[in-house]
Amino acid sequence: MNFKKILFLVLPSILVFPVSAFAEVAACKNPKVNCTNDLCDLTCNFALSIYNATGALVLIGWIVVGGMFLLAAGEPGKLSAAKTALFIVIAGTLILILAPIAVPFVGALFGVS
Numbered sequence: 001m002n003f004k005k006i007l008f009l010v011l012p013s014i015l016v017f018p019v020s021a022f023a024e025v026a027a028c029k030n031p032k033v034n035c036t037n038d039l040c041d042l043t044c045n046f047a048l049s050i051y052n053a054t055g056a057l058v059l060i061g062w063i064v065v066g067g068m069f070l071l072a073a074g075e076p077g078k079l080s081a082a083k084t085a086l087f088i089v090i091a092g093t094l095i096l097i098l099a100p101i102a103v104p105f106v107g108a109l110f111g112v113s
Helices: 003-021 021-031 039-072 076-110
Strands: none
Touching: 021 039
């Protein structure tokens, strides 16, 4: 297994596991939230933590794509890879922007308030 595959598997776990460990604590620090510590609250806090972490990942993605375009130097193969990465980062940004709209909509479909 090469280094890129190992990094692809290990990096998300490093980013997600600490966030999931503190998902329950996040609600109790907020005085506006009722700390019932049931599964719904824990799930909502975990989703909020993941949402906050993905903002940083999208920012890193934009920086990497910019670097790819700068380092392409007109080579068609590298420009093609940079364009593909650009479309992926645009899709990730759109998902990040539309997620707060989609979550209440999906919750309403399943009857979760």
